Amino acid sequence: MATGIKVTVRLKGDVADVKSLIKHPMETGTRQDTDTGEFVPMHHITQITFAHNDAPVLLVDCSTAVSKDPYFRFSFGNASVGDRLEISWVDSRGESGSTETVLA
Amino acid sequence: MRTSRRPFIQGALAITALLGLPRYLLALTWPKNAFTSTVPSEALVELLGTDHSEVSDKIELKLPVIAENGAEVPVTVNTSLPGVKSISIVVEKNPRPLAISFGFSPQMLPEVACRLKLAKSSRVIAVVETATGIFSTSREVTVTIGGCA
Numbered sequence: 001m002a003t004g005i006k007v008t009v010r011l012k013g014d015v016a017d018v019k020s021l022i023k024h025p026m027e028t029g030t031r032q033d034t035d036t037g038e039f040v041p042m043h044h045i046t047q048i049t050f051a052h053n054d055a056p057v058l059l060v061d062c063s064t065a066v067s068k069d070p071y072f073r074f075s076f077g078n079a080s081v082g083d084r085l086e087i088s089w090v091d092s093r094g095e096s097g098s099t100e101t102v103l104a
Numbered sequence: 105m106r107t108s109r110r111p112f113i114q115g116a117l118a119i120t121a122l123l124g125l126p127r128y129l130l131a132l133t134w135p136k137n138a139f140t141s142t143v144p145s146e147a148l149v150e151l152l153g154t155d156h157s158e159v160s161d162k163i164e165l166k167l168p169v170i171a172e173n174g175a176e177v178p179v180t181v182n183t184s185l186p187g188v189k190s191i192s193i194v195v196e197k198n199p200r201p202l203a204i205s206f207g208f209s210p211q212m213l214p215e216v217a218c219r220l221k222l223a224k225s226s227r228v229i230a231v232v233e234t235a236t237g238i239f240s241t242s243r244e245v246t247v248t249i250g251g252c253a
């Protein structure tokens with residue numbers, strides 16, 4: 001399945017403003033397929049970790065109530081040009097994805 | 105009284121950082137009982153060890169007064185409270201009320217934004233855990249078309 005992660009980071013001084021969008025269906029398990037009438041099985045991201053130079057800065061625990069293609073915006077300090085930001089996620093089926101971006 | 109799981113998480117964060125382990129191992133700590141609970145107060149007890157919080161005007165919960173599409177409601181929480189350890193969002197009328205929980209490292213600035221599903225019009229509660237206690241603020245949201253949550 002697609003594991004696309006879009007991330008943009010803007011540095012303002014030593015503060016990194018992060019916006020991320022992870023492609024994921026975030027199925028609740030209560031939605032019915034319009035053709036077959038069958039319930040689409042639950043399939044949602046459970047946890048996302050944002051790590052700055054290998055040190056986690058933000059850990060996100062998600063329920064099914066997080067919208068499709070989860071979007072997050074946050075900021076953290078002590079950042080500088082050339083630092084790494086790693087985003088990794090895991091879902092309720094044990095599937096996972098990650099990406100790494102270099103602060104510029 | 106249950107103990108908070110946050111010290112455990114922060115310990116886990118520190119350990120995985122030290123060992124350089126893959127971060128997805130942290131999924132073991134996903135608080136399943138809190139997220140599958142159907143009662144808001146029970147979910148908070150599972151997550152934070154208590155459902156008691158002090159209402160604070162130092163937390164700002166930004167979301168639309170009327171949400172036309174319940175499937176994508178933008179929510180922003182920020183606070184001037186010091187020492188934020190976690191921010192969690194509860195949607196009272198959702199089938200499973202605990203929507204999301206953010207665990208903060210000290211590097212974080214105290215603001216997060218995300219998009220949530222609201223099954224119907226509901227009170228939304230932002231719960232902020234700091235070094236000194238648990239604080240909250242809430243807002244009512246009217247949902248025109250419910251988002252399956």
